[in-house]
Amino acid sequence: MLIDAGMTIILAFPVLFAGGWLNRKIPFLNKFHIPEAISGGLLFSVLLIAVELIFNTDIDFNDELKNLLLLGFFSTIGLSSSISKLIAGGRSILFLLFLAAVYLFLQNFVGVGIALAFGVNPVAGLIGGSISLTGGHGTAMAWSTVFEQEYGMPASHVFGAVAATFGLILGGLAGGPVGTYLIRKNGLSGSHDEVQTVGLGDSFREEKSIDYNSLLSSLFLVALTASAGSWLGDMGKGAGLHIPPFVFCLILGILI
Numbered sequence: 001m002l003i004d005a006g007m008t009i010i011l012a013f014p015v016l017f018a019g020g021w022l023n024r025k026i027p028f029l030n031k032f033h034i035p036e037a038i039s040g041g042l043l044f045s046v047l048l049i050a051v052e053l054i055f056n057t058d059i060d061f062n063d064e065l066k067n068l069l070l071l072g073f074f075s076t077i078g079l080s081s082s083i084s085k086l087i088a089g090g091r092s093i094l095f096l097l098f099l100a101a102v103y104l105f106l107q108n109f110v111g112v113g114i115a116l117a118f119g120v121n122p123v124a125g126l127i128g129g130s131i132s133l134t135g136g137h138g139t140a141m142a143w144s145t146v147f148e149q150e151y152g153m154p155a156s157h158v159f160g161a162v163a164a165t166f167g168l169i170l171g172g173l174a175g176g177p178v179g180t181y182l183i184r185k186n187g188l189s190g191s192h193d194e195v196q197t198v199g200l201g202d203s204f205r206e207e208k209s210i211d212y213n214s215l216l217s218s219l220f221l222v223a224l225t226a227s228a229g230s231w232l233g234d235m236g237k238g239a240g241l242h243i244p245p246f247v248f249c250l251i252l253g254i255l256i
Contacts, residue, residue: 075225078253132163141243
């Protein structure tokens, strides 16, 4: 049984809403900041397995819109970035960048080592390494195409999604207690008067609001960034550069 692309998108909404409901009802999920998409996705996976076993049928989802949505996602990440805040971070940001780079190598070293120990193609260690654990689901899905076409690994997208899911859950389980401990130990607290924003400066929030024109302008910028990033990705591929188009979308979004 194949679920078409339109119905796949429609089903994604109740799955996400269910994840939010679970996080509100189950203190464990809320305390350790498990993403709503993961909570709802795991519940949906269990229900899907039950349906397949009970009715003895295979259910597949059309993912032809996956790449388009992936480009849009990374375009919005780039467009919502704040260069001024990164610069204001100074040495702390540079130190964090250094630690992240070190752990990228460690994740790949461990991943390739485990793959070799089990007699598996060492490339699989990269999929189970930084590509999924640091890059997340979006990066895993983007690189899976390269591994499937260039290295003959047809299940790369499945393996990448599984690795990224486990990485998010285990990272949340470890990061929650550690973060809570550090906050309490150092007596850290935030300002209750500060309004949480994502990529919007104070001047924007004071002068503008979300209306018809601003919404269309934002959609236009996302579409423009995604289209240009996809074009640059194709150009790079033609020149022998194996750089996923979403990387260009991210960079273009930051520049715009």
